Amino acid sequence: MTLQVFEGIMIPFVGTTMGAAMVFLLKQAISNRLQRILTGFAAGVMTAASFWSLLQPALESSEGMGKLAFVPAVVGFLIGMGFLLLLDYVTPHMHMDENEEGPKVALNKTTKLILAVTLHNIPEGMAVGVVFAGWLSGDSRVSAAGALALALGIAIQNFPEGAIVSMPLRAAGMSKGKTFLYGILSGIVEPIAALITILATSLVTHILPYLLAFAAGAMIYVVVEELIPEMSEGEHSNLGTVFFSFGFVVMMILDVALG
Secondary structure, eight states, X not given: OOHHHHHHHHHHHHHHHHHHGGGXXXXXXXXXXXXXXXXXXXXXXXXXXXXXXXXXXXXXXXXXXXXXXXXXXXXHHHHHHHHHHHHHHHSOOSOOOTTOOSHHHHHHHHHHHHHXXXXXXXXXXXXXXXXXXXXXXXXXXXXXXXXXXXXXXXXHHHHHHHHHHHHHHHHTTOOHHHHHHHHHHHHTHHHHHHHHHHHHHTTOGGGHHHHHHHHHXXXXXXXXXXXXXXXXXXXXXXXXXXXXXXXXXXXXXXXHHHO
8 A cells, every 4th residue: 555545544534633632722512603614514525525526436437337327326325325324223323412411411422422423434434445446446537636635525524523522521521631532533443444445445446336336325324314404403504504515615626626
């Protein structure tokens, strides 16, 4: 594996780490306003990345199938959605119930939150791994710059996730060092998943379009099921919508300009 690939798969993890580090800078929990802004921006980034970095290359890679070129994208996308649906069935959602109070309850809820965020980070790591695997395999439709753009986009999306893990733990009474560590651990699965995906995909390059679409489906599921409801509920929901558009545009520019 080249140094460039290693650096690329570590970029999303850096985003999570920086988000978790907010526990050292913020004295209180993230305000509703800031949470809507961060969540909306992250949703926009992931939506744009799902199309330009994943679905579009999947469709282009299947052009040889003629009028059936959509099949790998459709199949992979639906399997990715189904995979995340299964995860949500067996694990808790990422939302926090604001009606429950108390340190013990908060710790129990946050433990579930860490598990949910960690599991949802796996398909994001796979998405980065699939794109870099496509570049390593010599697929002309997947560039190193495009893979880097996706990694940067997911890193941006991971920033609020890192804070979402660490800040509630701190509010529940845990030390800053431990909360930061838990935030980091929730994101370490991403480079691991990316590495495993790269190693596996190099052996089965013929299913790359399916894997690209799988990653897209998983990411869109997270956006629709978790991020959009989070950015739209309560006060300042309009900020979530505005920053969704900003995130979408930023990721689109990154992918088109660098790809």
